[in-house]
Amino acid sequence: MTMKLKMKTLAVAASLAMAASGALAGGAKVGMITTLSGGGAGLGIDVRDGFMLAIEQSGRSDIEVVIEDDQRKPDVAVQLADKMIQSDKVDVLTGIIWSNLAMAVVPSVTAQGKFYLSPNAGPSALAGKGCSPNYFNVAWQNDNLHEGAGAYATSAGYKKAFILAPNYPAGQDALTGFKRFFKGELAGELYTKLGQTDYAAEIAQIRASGADVVFFFLPGGMGISFLKQYADSGVGLPVVGPAFSFDQGILQAVGAAALGVKNTSQWSKDLDNEANKAFVESFKAKYGRLPSLYASQGFDTALLLISALNKADVADHDGFRKALEAADFASTRGAFKFGPNHHPIQNIYVREVIKEGDVFTNKIIGTALENHADVYAAECKM
Amino acid sequence: MSVILLVEQTLNGLQFGVMLFLMAAGLTLVFGVMGLINLTHGSLYMVGAFAAAAVAARTGSFLLALVASIAGAAAVGTIIEMAVIRRLYSRDHLDQVLATFALILILSEGTRWLFGSYPLFLDTPPWLSGTLMLPFGIEYSIYRLSMIGAGLCAAAGLFWMIARTRIGIQIRAGENDREMIGALGVNISRLNTLVFAIGAGLAGLAGALIGAIQSVQVGMGEPVLILAFVVIVIGGIGSIRGAFVGAILVGLTDTLGRFALPHLFALFMDASSATSIGSSLASMSIYLLMAGVLLLRPRGLFGAT
């Protein structure tokens, strides 16, 4: 990918759809801050590609997107947000992948009267006490997928779970989320070091614990390491986790070690609806790879933005907010609407890792939670 | 039951320590002979893992992948030694730290440019996967046992080379008096390159062996690099024996600390804060160990005084 970073004016050439849609209410300038270099770049690239695909397909030339790389550093993200608001004069910001970066950027963005659409991170503080009328989360509240995993483990009849996550806020939220919906007892609960790569000590404890299921939340390379070592250890207990460790991008690196693992997600590439089929096909055609969870979230974020722009002018804050709240677009995940705290109410599905030809991917096998909202909505006053 | 768990954790600590030794050996040799602080060592570890993953994907052979990891890392090591590193031997530590810091940036992003932003796939070979029943009902991964074995073999080979071969004599002489061995007709510049390449090859091997059970990705080298520095500082910089003892100490402290500290805290506080506080302390444990050793012995356990 040799795309230039400073696509200052990524005005998308178009004319056909402009004439067709008729009720245009003016364009917008969008600032995207996402991770495009260093270790976590894969996620940011997927969000960006999904987002830009939707903009391109809409054919709207009046949406200008400024894209910048945050290097996964909170201070850089804050600075880019300042730059986009002060110099580029954007109306809407989006793109951040990591919860800690979102916590650094979102409060000041919304305090300055700009809109923020989150394509990935959903920290609990922003869903509860720190919610804002101008903040919309198009992905999930951080706890959602873990709650789905807890619900699935209960419905699958597991009685004793061993659970582990890294020792940082998102990890603590993950275990809390799982426990909230898991009705059995815990055989063990472990916090690992953030960035840890060797899980021999933890796996030994799992083996000795007498558990009948293992739940883990270990994003990125940590999950790859854990799964490979777990498969190698011969412990063999069933594993449940959120979709992050089984996403299209990293599944190939895990390989056969992930086969058969159940994971929870609000999206899957085989989800049966028209919008999703079209999205998967066009993403494959344009970028030559299968779309990931993150790509679908980027795509949906752009769809939401376009749907609101079709109804209201972005300068009319109240009208634009109403248009966003309506969430009047065909999401790749099917039914989608916002709760009172601007976080999604949506189904959480259970997927199984399978092999399709040479490629490892996921297949939906059931629904863990229907029309699921987050628990923090009650604390949100706006 | 808990005795079995303890034995298993000790084996894990040993395995971790042996791999750390492969990393630390190169660092300490390069420092001992050339007086160089080499932050690039972590990148060579990464290069080894990527070379192994690339070759394994093409050929499907794990052994070829291991060969590629050593060859690839040694080759990259040789290139950067001849192009950059050799200009740094006469410089002070500050310049060395900064120049090798710059090399990390170049090697990391260069690797990402070549191989993309997502982790690569590298798995243990079928003939080493699965577990083995050890006496007393201990079930342990064959691959991890093999890692202990391979690491110990490499360590033995290294000790033998240094104690018994001609190169080893030159290396030991180089550690004591660089001018003298030059005067005796040894080509110092070639010796330096060779020592650097050996260190790089060992780091590459560690990268491939560990990469098979972890994630092969850009940035995988830096955490290991810092651990390897902790190891050689504890052992005494320049001492191979010190690196070995330090590596085993660090491996055991880290693994047993992660396992035992939460349990220890659970004795006098509730389970979930014990897990949280115990884990926090465990992640600091090796640095506490290092600070403790340096306070008692400012030049490490086996450092020259």
Add this chain to the structure above:
Amino acid sequence: MDRETGLNLALLGVMLAIPLWAMAADEPFLVTLTTRAVIFAIAGIGLNVALGFGGLVSFGHAAFFGVGGYAMGILASHAQGYMPLIEWPILVEGTKSMPVIWLTAICASALTAFAIGALSLRTAGVYFIMITLAFAQMLYYFAISWPAYGGEDGLSIYLRNAFPGLNTMDPIQFFAICYALLLAVLFLVARAARAPFGLMLNAARQNEDRVQAVGQTPYRLYLVAFTISGAITGLAGALFADLNRFVSPSMFSWQTSGEIMVFVILGGVGRVFGPVAGAALFVLLEHVLGGVSDYWHIYLGAILLAVVLYARGGIFGILTGRDTANG
């Protein structure tokens, strides 16, 4: 006025002129960027006291930068949430007042530096580099797993802290505060370098035995220098946290230590103004190269490497044609 003094003044002039011009041209982001360079310069000056004048190669200055940042974050978050910091034995409230926060940051980081220095200075050379790194790593892992103040997520402060009579949310006014502090720090460090303490420290770096012969203990000199050094870097940390309205454990990371070191070396080791030039160049490179390609770290690495290999004495070395300030 010799050439170096002229360069120093020109540097300060440019750093003042850019934000003023940017305000006129309605480019407030350039002001923020320059403020960033000014804050990094203060951090670099702090490290330079230990590294340039005392010859103490610390690879752990992120520890003090982070302590300063968290001093600000903790005080401001308590004030923001109207929760007292300590209730017993005396009631201590959080605060949003910048001067109080700076003082706290300076004291906290000086104390940290004193403790770390007292232990680390028992070692020397490469052991010193590594033990300072180890202490910074300890604080890093502690900050990540300490849940009270946000752990890895860090702490957000919604508004900048207050300075009497100024609107700190206005970029140019916040810049003015930082710039004034930079001048104050430069003045103090330049004074200290010429005072008996500075001269003795310089002598100790060059030859410890001679200093001992005149009845000074190098250990004490070093410890004082290290403490001052940590305090200045801590002040920069508090300012940096205020600039971003955010603190996180990444301020403690070893990459941060490396970057602070880069400011010093890019500019020129042992020169009072070196880190100012280095920080300015670093921010400029980061900004310009970031626009060139996704893989801009390669270029950054190449430039750093070239400076180390071919331009000893950093930018000042190139511009003045001398490797060190004292000729």
